[in-house]
Amino acid sequence: MKAHDGIYLDGAWRPALSGEVIDVVDPVDEQVIARVPAAGAEDVDAAVRAARAALPGWAATAPAERAARLSALRDALAARKDEIAETVTAELGAPLAFSQAVHAAVPIAVAGSYADLAARHAFEEKVGNSTVFHEPVGVVAAITPWNYPLHQVVAKVAPALAAGCTVVLKPAEDTPLVAQLFTEAVHDAGVPAGVFNLVTGLGPVAGQALAEHPGVDLVSFTGSTAVGRTIAATAGAAVKKVALELGGKSANVILPSADLAKAVNVGVANVMSNSGQTCSAWTRMLVHRDQYDEAVELARTAAAKYGDRIGPLVNAKQQARVRGYIEKGVAEGARLVAGGAEPPRERGYFVSPTVFADVTPEMTIAQEEIFGPVLSVLRYEDEEDALRIANGTVYGLAGAVWAGDEAEAVAFARRMDTGQVDINGGRFNPLAPFGGYKQSGVGRELGAHGLAEYLQTKSLQF
Numbered sequence: 239m240k241a242h243d244g245i246y247l248d249g250a251w252r253p254a255l256s257g258e259v260i261d262v263v264d265p266v267d268e269q270v271i272a273r274v275p276a277a278g279a280e281d282v283d284a285a286v287r288a289a290r291a292a293l294p295g296w297a298a299t300a301p302a303e304r305a306a307r308l309s310a311l312r313d314a315l316a317a318r319k320d321e322i323a324e325t326v327t328a329e330l331g332a333p334l335a336f337s338q339a340v341h342a343a344v345p346i347a348v349a350g351s352y353a354d355l356a357a358r359h360a361f362e363e364k365v366g367n368s369t370v371f372h373e374p375v376g377v378v379a380a381i382t383p384w385n386y387p388l389h390q391v392v393a394k395v396a397p398a399l400a401a402g403c404t405v406v407l408k409p410a411e412d413t414p415l416v417a418q419l420f421t422e423a424v425h426d427a428g429v430p431a432g433v434f435n436l437v438t439g440l441g442p443v444a445g446q447a448l449a450e451h452p453g454v455d456l457v458s459f460t461g462s463t464a465v466g467r468t469i470a471a472t473a474g475a476a477v478k479k480v481a482l483e484l485g486g487k488s489a490n491v492i493l494p495s496a497d498l499a500k501a502v503n504v505g506v507a508n509v510m511s512n513s514g515q516t517c518s519a520w521t522r523m524l525v526h527r528d529q530y531d532e533a534v535e536l537a538r539t540a541a542a543k544y545g546d547r548i549g550p551l552v553n554a555k556q557q558a559r560v561r562g563y564i565e566k567g568v569a570e571g572a573r574l575v576a577g578g579a580e581p582p583r584e585r586g587y588f589v590s591p592t593v594f595a596d597v598t599p600e601m602t603i604a605q606e607e608i609f610g611p612v613l614s615v616l617r618y619e620d621e622e623d624a625l626r627i628a629n630g631t632v633y634g635l636a637g638a639v640w641a642g643d644e645a646e647a648v649a650f651a652r653r654m655d656t657g658q659v660d661i662n663g664g665r666f667n668p669l670a671p672f673g674g675y676k677q678s679g680v681g682r683e684l685g686a687h688g689l690a691e692y693l694q695t696k697s698l699q700f
Contacts, residue, residue, distance in 0.1 A: 239328050239415060241272035245281055245438060246421045248288035249431025255280045260411050260438065265331035265550040265587045272329075274414045277439035279447040282406070285435040286453040289377045289404040292432030297374045297402040304400055305357035307429050311396070312349040314423035319346065322388060322419055329413045330387060331549040331587070332512060340512070341416075345392035348668050348684065355689055356400035367700050372693040374402035375479055376455030379448040381441075381469075382417070383461045384410035384552050385515040385609075391420050393672075393683045394458045395434065401692035406435045406454070408445050410461075412552050414438040441465065446472075455479060456692065460517075463607075463632075463677050470680070481681035481691045483517070483673055485607040486635030489628035490520035491650060493621070494529065495642030496662075502533050504663050505638070506540035506613060510591050513548045514560075514611035518636035518658065518672075522597075522604055523615045524624050530617040534575060534595040537615055541576035541591040548611055550587040557587040560610030567594050567603040572614070599627050607633070621650065629655045634675030638663070657682075 241262070244251040256278035261270045275281075296304075315322065322345075323337035332341060361372045380394040391407060398405050409417035421436045437444050449457050449469045456479040459469050463484040473480040490508070492501040508520045525533040551557045564579040577592030589610050597604050597614040604614050618624040628637065634656040641647035644661060651659040657674045671687035673679050681691050 239271040239325070241274050241415055242418050243273070243275065245275055245277050245285070246425075246434075246436035247285055248435065249425070254278070255284070260414065260440070262329055262412070262415060263553065264328055265552055267585060268587070272415055274418070274438045276411075277437040277444045279443070281437050281439070282444055282447040282451060285406045285437050286377060286448070286451045288432040288435050289406050290453050292430060293374075293377060293404045296404055296430060296433045299402065301356055301359065301361060304402065305353050307427055308349060308353035308356055308396060308400060310427035311423055311429070312346060312353055314426040315346045315349055315420070318419055318423060319343070322416060325416045325419055326387060326413070329415050330384065330552055333547065333549050336512065336549075341386065341388055344666070344668065345388045348389065348392045349396050351668050351685065352396035352400045352689070355686060359400070359686070359689060365697070368697045369700070371696045371698070373696055375692050375694050376403060377453055378403045378405045378692065379451070379454045379457045380405055380407045381445050381448065381457065381459045381461070382407065382409050384412040385512060385517070387413035388416045388420060390460050391417055393688065395420075397683075397689045398458075398692045399429065399433065400689055403456075403692050404433045406437060406448060408437050408439060408448050411438070411440055449473065452476065456481065458691070459483070466679065481683075482679040483681070483683060484635075484677060484679040485633055486517045486519070486674065486678050487522060487605065487607055487631045487633040488518055488520045488636040488638070488656065489522045489524055489654070490638040491524045491624050491628055491640070492526070492529070492533065493624075493639065493641040493646060493650065494526045495646060496640035497642070498529055498533060499536055500663070501640035502536040503540050506537055506593070508638070509613045510541070510544045510548050510611045513551055513589070515552065515556075515609055517607070520636070520638050521608065521613060522627075523613060524618050524627055525615060527617045527619060530615075534593075534615055537593045537613060538575045541593045541613070544591040544611070548591060551589060551610060552587065554587055556609065557581070557589060560589050560608055560612065563603055563606070563608045563610070564589075564592055564612060567597070567601065567612075567614075570601045570603070572597045572601060572603060577611070599630050605631055625650070625653055632677040635673075635678035636660075
């Protein structure tokens with residue numbers, strides 16, 4: 239697996255000053271496949287200074303030219319789509335077909351959407367006797383996770399560039415190789431030197447240095463609520479803008495009128511996708527008491543089909559964490575109907591597709607984000623009970639509602655405290671805003687709402 243031995247700074251690959259390296263491990267066979275620099279605070283400072291120096295020129299660049307660079311970026315990513323998929327499979331462990339269909343294809347579509355938006359967004363508007371200008375926030379620190387390693391990069395960097403901001407990207411240490419591929423695409427797209435910079439490194443070192451840097455105007459972070467809280471506190475102390483996309487414990491509410499088999503099968507697929515490493519996964523399935531036993535049986539059957547079809551978790555720490563949650567579920571009295579804590583293979587960070595029945599809302603597995611292929615099936619008495627359970631966590635990122643009548647599903651979804659709800663299996667929309675209520679975050683990604691995060695307003699009165 240090819241890797242750059244430098245960081246990307248001011249338009250070129252340069253050695254990191256720290257001299258430290260990170261081993262990139264294939265989670266399928268636990269072998270080291272590459273090494274990348276572990277940047278330190280000095281490297282971060284150099285990257286922020288490069289971004290700061292490039293800001294006036296890029297901010298003054300016409301939106302049409304920024305759109306042209308983003309179109310070129312989309313094309314450069316599309317030309318690398320096979321290499322992107324193979325790289326994500328190597329460093330994350332996702333099955334190749336999933337890497338091709340999701341990890342490569344979705345970010346290419348999102349990059350294209352921002353090329354279009356940059357060209358047609360109204361960066362100024364008339365409001366009465368005022369003209370309101372939408373100007374770039376400035377230098378953006380983008381700190382991204384490993385679970386959708388290219389999608390999360392594109393979802394931050396593309397709108398930031400469209401807005402006229404400059405960027406320093408710190409990707410997750412587990413999946414830095416696809417971020418290096420993205421950087422090659424940025425370079426090939428003709429984005430001016432210093433507008434985009436890449437520092438690979440550890441979260442507590444490079445990530446923290448970036449979040450704390452006085453030359454950064456906005457920190458955009460996707461990851462755990464615990465780390466998000468720390469970043470928010472740091473940014474708040476500096477009166478710095480922050481965008482956070484954090485954890486989730488999304489409810490999949492199956493109303494009695496729904497097509498039960500379809501709702502359960504799609505629900506299980508949603509949780510097992512990406513080995514459960516999805517912040518918006520519908521990890522709590524809520525079923526009416528009269529249909530509960532049938533739903534559990536359907537879920538058991540569906541989970542059994544996944545067997546070897548899902549990849550491993552990203553690393554040994556995540557595998558141990560998920561196994562710990564499964565053991566806790568059993569200890570707290572949930573009934574294991576599929577899978578379990580025992581690894582299905584001797585080598586690799588695998589966890590069996592797992593389904594729990596007889597889960598009650600106060601159990602740990604119904605409250606905390608597990609981030610693995612683990613589904614909890616809960617029963618409810620009536621619609622009010624279902625709503626109370628659905629809204630009864632600290633999270634509010636996503637969810638699903640199934641009903642025989644679409645209007646019935648929409649009426650329920652309107653009462654859910656969550657940022658995004660799929661109705662009867664609604665498809666992913668790269669233009670729809672994505673983000674959370676409550677402790678699932680602050681701000682939105684994707685589409686025009688995602689672009690707005692990177693803009694600030696100035697009004698002139700006449």
